[in-house]
């Protein structure tokens with residue numbers, strides 16, 4: 001099946017569904033500057049056991065690019081609106097970086113809709129408000145030129161040096177995703193990241209939670225994942241040999257950790 005467009009009260013979303021229609025639903029949520037294609041390998045793997053739902057986050061890919069700033073509440077609400085539109089009462093949710101933060105928001109505010117929560121290469125607060133405000137201002141000021149600059153610098157934020165050297169085609173594909181993101185959508189998600197701080201709230205999460213950390217991730221570190229593990233009752237932590245986009249850099253280790261966790265009853 002190819003991508004489709006789902007209309008929600010908050011706008012249209014580009015989604016893709018794979019796997020048996022009666023299987024348990026597993027939602028994948030992308031990181032800042034990527035699209036649902038970042039999950040191609042995981043969709044192929046998990047469509048054997050799950051109904052896999054992927055979507056482009058607001059402001060990204062083929063989804064609505066509404067005027068920013070966005071908020072984490074809005075990004076989490078978009079997931080709930082998508083589940084409602086598709087008639088899905090409960091799902092497992094796996095998000096990376098910004099998508100992981102969206103998952104934490106869902107765990108805090110809509111835990112009854114989740115059977116498993118997987119938070120990858122993320123943190124309860126990512127970076128600093130000043131850093132995100134500077135980035136969003138630059139993108140709004142320079143538009144496509146700023147996106148080109150962010151695409152050029154993205155390998156260093158997303159992958160280890162050995163992976164960049166060994167996998168130029170994969171790196172180039174990921175750079176193509178960010179280069180194609182609408183500047184206002186990207187900037188508005190930076191605004192959401194600037195405001196998002198769930199460091200206290202995540203203590204209320206009662207959904208079975210797996211944290212996946214990249215051993216060489218300089219953006220959201222293993223220490224960030226350990227802090228979340230201390231805060232979320234019963235949370236597990238898996239470390240994989242990768243930088244920030246760990247599902248792309250270490251797909252086998254990532255899929256193994258995710259599959260083992262999803263196999264646990266919830």
Ligand SMILES: O=C(O)CC1=CCC(=O)O1
Nearest residue numbers: 031032097098099157219
């Ligand atoms: O800055 C980046 O590209 C890395 C990143 C931070 C949040 C996110 O989703 O990606």
